[in-house]
Amino acid sequence: MQKLLQYGVKLDSVKGKGYALLEPLVLLDQHKIKKHFPKAEVFVFEKIDSTNTYLKNLKPGLKQKTLAICLAEQQTKGRGRFDREWFSPFAKNIYLSCLYPFQKDVSELSGLSLVVSLAIARTLEDFGITKKCFVKWPNDIVYEQQKLSGSLIEVLAETHGACHAIIGIGVNVNMLQEEGRLISQAFTSMQQILSVYIDRNKVCLRLLENLFTYLQRFELQGLNAFMEEWKKADGLFGKVITVRNFNETLDGQAMGINEQGHLLLKTKAGNLRTLASGDTSLRARP
Numbered sequence: 001m002q003k004l005l006q007y008g009v010k011l012d013s014v015k016g017k018g019y020a021l022l023e024p025l026v027l028l029d030q031h032k033i034k035k036h037f038p039k040a041e042v043f044v045f046e047k048i049d050s051t052n053t054y055l056k057n058l059k060p061g062l063k064q065k066t067l068a069i070c071l072a073e074q075q076t077k078g079r080g081r082f083d084r085e086w087f088s089p090f091a092k093n094i095y096l097s098c099l100y101p102f103q104k105d106v107s108e109l110s111g112l113s114l115v116v117s118l119a120i121a122r123t124l125e126d127f128g129i130t131k132k133c134f135v136k137w138p139n140d141i142v143y144e145q146q147k148l149s150g151s152l153i154e155v156l157a158e159t160h161g162a163c164h165a166i167i168g169i170g171v172n173v174n175m176l177q178e179e180g181r182l183i184s185q186a187f188t189s190m191q192q193i194l195s196v197y198i199d200r201n202k203v204c205l206r207l208l209e210n211l212f213t214y215l216q217r218f219e220l221q222g223l224n225a226f227m228e229e230w231k232k233a234d235g236l237f238g239k240v241i242t243v244r245n246f247n248e249t250l251d252g253q254a255m256g257i258n259e260q261g262h263l264l265l266k267t268k269a270g271n272l273r274t275l276a277s278g279d280t281s282l283r284a285r286p
C-alpha cells in the first residue's frame with residue numbers, strides 16, 4: 001500500500017478494513033506478453049529511467065541475438081523528440097521500446113518513423129478510435145489536434161549492411177487531464193476518448209502485433225507499400241503549417257511526402273521544399 005501511495009495511486013482508507021482503490025488499476029503482465037512473443041526477450045520494469053535508454057545500454061551479446069521488448073509502469077527520464085521530456089506517470093500509459101534487428105543498411109531506414117506511426121494509428125483504430133484521429137508527420141498521433149501518441153526512434157549502425165533500431169512508443173492510455181497538467185502541449189488519452197478504463201496489456205499486445213507486421217512489410221517492400229495508407233492517415237495534407245527543426249522555421253502548405261518519407265512543403269514563394277526532419281504544427285488561420 002505504501003508503495004502504491006508513493007507511486008501516486010489514489011487510495012481511500014476504509015475504517016476497519018484497510019484501503020480501497022479509488023480508480024481501476026491493472027498492472028502490466030510480463031507473462032502474457034512473453035507468451036505472445038516467445039522469441040522476444042521481454043523486460044518489464046516497475047520504474048526505470050527510460051525504456052529506450054535501457055535497450056540502448058543492453059550488453060552487446062544480448063543486443064545482437066534477439067528482438068527485445070522493454071516496458072515500464074513508470075519512467076523517471078522518459079525522452080521525447082528534440083530532447084523533450086516524456087511525462088510518464090505510474091501505470092497510466094504505455095511506455096514501450098523495441099530493439100528490432102534489420103537486415104538493412106541504416107541508409108535504407110528512411111521512412112521508418114512513418115511506418116511506426118501507421119502501426120500505432122492502426123492499433124488505435126482496432127480499439128475503435130477512427131474518426132478525428134490522424135498522423136502528424138512524422139511521428140505524432142493526434143485526436144482533434146491533441147496528442148495521443150508519439151514515437152522516438154534511435155538507430156544503432158552495424159557493419160555488413162545490418163542495423164538495429166530502438167523504437168520507443170508512448171501512448172496515452174488512461175491519463176486524465178488533471179493528471180497531465182504538467183504537460184505543456186494539448187493531449188488526450190484513449191480513456192478520455194472512449195470513456196472507459198483500458199487494460200494496457202490488451203493495447204500492448206495489439207500494438208506489438210501490428211508493429212511487427214508493419215516492420216516486416218517495411219523490410220521486404222520499403223515505404224512504397226505504405227503510401228496509400230499514409231495518404232489516408234495524413235492529417236496535414238493541404239493544410240498551412242509551420243515546420244521547426246534545429247536550424248530553421250518554415251511556413252507553407254503541406255503537400256504529402258516523397259518516396260523517402262520526407263515532407264513536401266510548398267512555401268509562400270511557391271517553392272517546393274523537401275524536409276527530412278522537423279516538428280510540425282498547424283498554423284492558426286489569421
Ligand code: BTN
Nearest residue numbers: 050078079080081096150168170
Ligand atoms: C515524442 O513524441 O516526442 C516521442 C515520445 C516517445 C516516448 C516514448 S515512451 C517509451 C520510450 N522511452 C522513452 O524514453 N521515450 C519513448
